[in-house]
Amino acid sequence: MRMPWNPQQPESCVPDSLVHSDDAIVVSGMRKSFGDFAAVDGIDFTVKKGEIFGFLGPNGSGKTTTIRMLCGVIEPTGGGARVMGYDICSQAELVRANIGYMSQKFSLFQDLTVDENLKFYAGIYGLSAAKFAERRGYILEMADLRGREKELTGNLSVGWKQRLALGCATIHEPRLIFLDEPTSGVDPTARRHFWELLNELAAGGVTLFVTTHYMDEATHCNRLAFIYRGRIIAAGTPHEIKDELARDTILQVEVADGEGALAALEGEPGIKEAYMQGAMLHVNVGERSAAEADLPSRLGSAGFRVLGTDRVEPTLEDAFVHLVGKQGGRA
C-alpha cells in the first residue's frame, strides 16, 4: 500500500505572523550551544530585503555561528529563523539554494583554475550551459580576471581571490548573500574596490548580510547589529548607534606613552571610559566638562607629555566600546 502523500506545510519555529513579505531574514530566539557553552544565546533581529546589514562583534562573539545557522549548515539548539521565507530547520535545502555565502577564508579550490572553480560552482547550482556562459563572462569582467581563466586560483593575489570568491558565491544570482568577514587580510585599496562591488549588488536589490571587524566598513551598512558573547547588545542604523553617545564628550588625546596614560586614567574620577584607538587615546568624560578641562594637566602632572587634545564626534568604535562597557566586559 502506498503511503498517502501529505502536502503538509513544514513546521517552523518562527510564526508566520512575524514574517512579512519584505523581510529577507527573521530571527527569533535563536540559540546554539556547544556542550554547556552558549555560542549564540537567544538572538532576535530582522533584515529587510535590499538592505546591507552589518553584523559586528569581537572575536568569538558568535558571528560565524549565527551565519552557519542562517545558511542551514548547522541546526540551532533553540529558536529559529526564516531566510527568504524558508525555515532554516525544516527547509535547509531550499535556504541553501536561494542564498550565496562567502566565508571568512574565501574558500575557493586553490588547486583548481579560475575557470574550473566557476565551472564547479555553476554545476553545483544547476546552471544551464547558456546561463553559465553568461555568468562566467560577467564574473570574469567583475573580478577583472579576463585572460587569466587558466591560472591556478592559488597563484592569484588576495584581492583577486576575494573577488573570484564573491563571483563563485553569487554565480546563481542569489537575492541574499552572507559575507563572513569578506575583507579580512585584504589591503585598503582592494577593500574599497570590493565594497564598490557590494554596493553595486545592493543597488540591484540584493540583500547583503556582512560581518566585519572594520568599523569604517560598518558605515557602508544601512543597519547594524552588535553581537557580544552571543547576545545582541545594540541594533539600529549607524546614526542611531552613534546617538547612544550623543550626550557624552569624547576627547582624542595625542600623548607620547599612550598605554601608560591609559593605565593611569583607569578608574580615575570623571573618566567614563578610556581606550586606545589607533595611536590615539580616546577618553569618554561623559557629560562632565570639568574633567574635559583638566585632563591635559592631570596627565601632565602624572608625567605624560600631552601633544594635543581634541573633542571629536563619536565614531562607531567609540559606541562599540561604550556598549561593551555597559555589558560589564571589555572589547
Add this chain to the structure above:
Amino acid sequence: MSLRRIWLLIWKEFTQLLRDRSMIPLIFLLPVIQLVMFGYVIGTDVKDLRTAILDLDGTPASHRVVEGFTSSGYFVAVARPVDEAGVRKTLDGNTAQVAIIIPKGFADKVRRGQATKLSVIVDGSDAKTASVAQGYAGSIVANLSSKLYPSPAAKPGVTTPVGVDARVRVLFNPTMRAVNTMVPALLAFILMLSTQNLMSQSIVKERERGTLEQLFVTPIGRAEYLIGKLLPYVAVAIIQILVVFTVGTLWFKVPFSGSVAVLGVGLGLFMITALGQGMLVSLMSRTRYQAQQAGTFLMVPSMMLSGFVFPLSSMPAVLIPLTYLIPLRYILVIVRSNFVKGSGFVALWPQFLAMIIFSIAIFGLGLSRFQKKLND
C-alpha cells in the same frame, strides 16, 4: 541526490588529485616501492646465513657435508671454531646465526651404514631467520643422506635446539620463498595504507582551507559529498591493488592459485574498513600533519599484531587476544590462503564473517561521527 553534483565532485577530486605533484608518485610508486622494500629487503628468502662450522671428523665424507651446506647459497662459512665452546662464542657474539657440528666418527658410521647425528644449531632470537634456516638445513640434510647412504634403511638424524614444525611451511611453500606470502599480504597492507591516508588527507585539506564549509552552504547534500569523496579513492585503491598484483605475479613470480572473486570480496570488505578508518582519522585531526601522524599511529599495531611482519606463532601469548581486534589479521589470512592454497569462501568463512563485522562497525562509526561533526 543529484548525479550531476556527484559527478562534479568526483571530477573536482580527480582534477585536484592529478594536479598534486606529490600525489601521482604516491599512488603509483608507493605500492611498487613498498613491494620492493618488503619483497626484497624483508621478505625475500633468507640468504647467506652466517654459519660456524665445527668439523670434528675431518674426513672426505664430512667435507661433503660441509660443502653441501656452503654450496647451497643459503649458508656462508664465517667461522671455523675448534671446539664446542668456540661454537658457543660465535653464536653468543652474533658472529654466526647458525652452527653446524659434525661429530667425530661420522665417516665411520656412514661407512658402516649406522645412523649418525649431525647438530644444526640455530640462533632463535630472530624467529623468522631461525625457522627458515631450520627448513633449509632439514632439506639439505635429507638431500645429503640420500647421497651418502645408498640404501634407504639408515639415515642420520638431525637435532636442532628448537622444536618448530618445518613441514608446514615446506608443504605450502616448497621453495620457502617468503615473497610468496609477502606479496599477497602487501595487497591488503597497501590498500589500507593508501586508502586511509589519501582519504583523510583530502578531507582534512578541505577543512583546513574552508572549502568543506563552503560546500555545505551549496545545495550539495551530505550523502552526495560522501559519495563524491569516497568513489575517487575507491578507484585509486583498485588501481593500486592492480599494480601490486601485476608486479607481484609478473616480476616477483608469485604463483596465484586462488580466485579473483574470493580475493575481490575480501579486499572489498577490507577497503570499506579502511575508508571508515580514513574518516575517523580525518575527524581526529585538525591539520594534514596531524592526520599523517594519526594514520601512522593506527598503522603500527596493525603491522605488528596482524602477522604482517611477525608471525602470529611467534607472538607472546599475552598479545594474542589483542590480535583479534586487528582487521588486517583476518584479511591477511584470506589473501595468503587464497593466493598460496586457493582457499575459498567455505574454508575462510570465519575470516569473512570477521571482515563483514569490521567493515560494518568501522565504516558505520566513521559515517555517523562524520555526520555528527558536520552538524556541529
